[in-house]
Amino acid sequence: MASTQQQVKNPFRPGAGHMPPYLAGREAEQKEFKDLLSQDVILKNLVLTGLRGVGKTVLLETLKPIAITEGWLWVGAEFSESTSVSDEHLCTRLLTDLSAVSSSLNIPDEKHTTIGFGGSTKTLNFQGLLDIYHATPGLVIDKIKRVLEVTWQPFQKTGRRGIIFAYDEAQNLVDQAEKEQYPLSLLLDLFQSIQKMGIPFMLVLTGLPTLFPKLVEARTFAERMFRVITLERLNKQESMDAIVKPTEKPGCTFRFRTETVDLIYQTSGGYPYFIQFICRELFDAWIQKLDDGQNPVAKMGDIVRKLDTDFFSGRWAKATDRQRELLEVISYLSNCDAEFTVQEVVEKSKQVLSKPFSSSHANQMLSSLCAAGLVYKNRHGKYSFAVPLLGTFIQRQVKERDSRTV
Ligand SMILES: Nc1ncnc2c1ncn2[C@@H]1O[C@H](COP(=O)(O)OP(=O)(O)OP(=O)(O)O)[C@@H](O)[C@H]1O
Ligand SMILES: [Mg+2]
Numbered sequence: 001m002a003s004t005q006q007q008v009k010n011p012f013r014p015g016a017g018h019m020p021p022y023l024a025g026r027e028a029e030q031k032e033f034k035d036l037l038s039q040d041v042i043l044k045n046l047v048l049t050g051l052r053g054v055g056k057t058v059l060l061e062t063l064k065p066i067a068i069t070e071g072w073l074w075v076g077a078e079f080s081e082s083t084s085v086s087d088e089h090l091c092t093r094l095l096t097d098l099s100a101v102s103s104s105l106n107i108p109d110e111k112h113t114t115i116g117f118g119g120s121t122k123t124l125n126f127q128g129l130l131d132i133y134h135a136t137p138g139l140v141i142d143k144i145k146r147v148l149e150v151t152w153q154p155f156q157k158t159g160r161r162g163i164i165f166a167y168d169e170a171q172n173l174v175d176q177a178e179k180e181q182y183p184l185s186l187l188l189d190l191f192q193s194i195q196k197m198g199i200p201f202m203l204v205l206t207g208l209p210t211l212f213p214k215l216v217e218a219r220t221f222a223e224r225m226f227r228v229i230t231l232e233r234l235n236k237q238e239s240m241d242a243i244v245k246p247t248e249k250p251g252c253t254f255r256f257r258t259e260t261v262d263l264i265y266q267t268s269g270g271y272p273y274f275i276q277f278i279c280r281e282l283f284d285a286w287i288q289k290l291d292d293g294q295n296p297v298a299k300m301g302d303i304v305r306k307l308d309t310d311f312f313s314g315r316w317a318k319a320t321d322r323q324r325e326l327l328e329v330i331s332y333l334s335n336c337d338a339e340f341t342v343q344e345v346v347e348k349s350k351q352v353l354s355k356p357f358s359s360s361h362a363n364q365m366l367s368s369l370c371a372a373g374l375v376y377k378n379r380h381g382k383y384s385f386a387v388p389l390l391g392t393f394i395q396r397q398v399k400e401r402d403s404r405t406v
Contacts, residue, residue: 008254008287011246012280014273017057017168021246024272025238026059029229033063036202036227037070037161042195045203047170047212050231051388053273053311056206057168059231063204067164073101073155076166076204084173087140090183094144094190095133097165098151099126105154124151141189148190152199162200165191171207175218188219208386210376233270233388240265242275254286263300269337271388277311278303304396312393318372326357326365327374330385331394339382342366 011021029048036044048056064074075097084090102124109122122128129147136146155163167173175182191203205211209230215222234242243261247254256264260282268274281303319327329349330336342362349356357365366383369375376386385391 008252010280010283010287011249011252012276012283014276014280016053017061018276019058019061020242020272020276021249022242023055023058023062024242024245025234026055026062026231029059029231030062030066032227032229033204034066034070037067037072039202040200041198042162042200042202044227045191045225046205047215047226047228048204048206048231049209049211049228051209051271051386053271053388054231054233055272056231060166060168060204060206063164063166071159071161072202073160073163074166075100075163076168078168079170079172081172084183085176086179086181087183087186090173090186091133091140091144094165095126095129095147098148098163099124099129101163102129102151102155105151105158107150107154124154141186141193144186145190145193148194148201149197149199152201162202164202164204166204166206168206170205171211171214174214182218184214184218188215188222188225192219192221192225208373208376209378209384210370210386213377213379216379234272234275235270236265239268239270239275242272243279246279254283256282267300267304269389269392273311274307274389277307281306308393308396312387312390315374315387315390316393316397319369319374323365323369323372323374325353326362326369327390328394328398329353329357331391331398333391336385336391337389339378339384341382345383 013020033046036046048060050056067074077093077097079093103126105124106121107124109120122131129151132147132150133143136143173184173187175184187203191201194201203226205215205226212222212226212228215226233239240261243256243264246252247256256279264275264278264282268278278300316324326345326349329352330340330345332348332352333340333344335344342359345362345366346357346359349362366375366377370377370383370386373386374390375383377383
């Protein structure tokens, strides 16, 4: 006989970029994106930002059909670290993405058009785009700009509103002055320039909270060029929907008790990845117990321990002992899950450490924690944890450590 595990499929999807069984909330963000699509001349592009696991990638996925319904084309990819190494890499990325929608289009081929013989044409596939790129004199920016300009001409006849260039993990794109490579500045200059010419190509960039400050640091005009949407944790109702709705599908006999829903909400803090993770574990435990003929009871403590191992431990392990000490000090701040200042950290360290941090040392340590991706600095000079609920994780570590010491 098939086991319950084989018969019942766990609907929950904790995983980077995995579409959840029910996408809770996010209507306001989708509406804001739809508003941007009504621009004739593109004055605002979109930055979609938020902490790890808050749901940027899956929201980006849902924007694609919205754009297509509104008459736009959609191209894009993830900015891997290798895309960011040079201007040429960025151009190759853009040409590759553009060719995905332009390869069925043709333009008159200026080189081969001879008077009296009708016109020969050039196909705008990757090679065609690359030919235009190489045939254009000037700097990299002149070449890539020319390709986009030329490509838009035949699109106009297709009745399309424009093209969205959507890039995930865009915080990876960085200028590297020491190598004289400026792919980030190039991208911003390019889109600003073609948008000024009235070409409706829009940028949608998704990334960690470091993304927008990086854009503004590269080009101050980026401040005006983007509408920034910061994805927050789900509110109580949205969290409950994310937990309960997937079990309401036809054929699913599994139900969370009201107290369990509440406990999942409290433990997850409304963060989508944590919701998916906890629900998946509870669902699996339920299947397992049914197979064993036992009463299904899953212990939240066990699940949180597993979450600590799967999600937090790797990041925690990267920190040095002294960095951990500083992180622990931060975790005692009542505002550790929001923003905190160097001064607050220094003050708290005087209360809880025998060897407190000086202002300059705390500053220096916070910079190194930013580089390690555990903390980030916002544009107003305040700091936040870059990982959701890191404070409560640290507190659990502290408790465990203290229970081991006599
Ligand atoms: N609105 C939502 N409702 C329910 N689950 C969601 C929602 N948004 C995201 N999730 C779930 O949360 C998890 C993380 O989503 P996603 O990978 O999109 O986050 P992210 O912000 O892109 O993370 P990262 O910063 O690591 O790239 C996935 O398991 C996804 O199914
Ligand atoms: Mg993502």
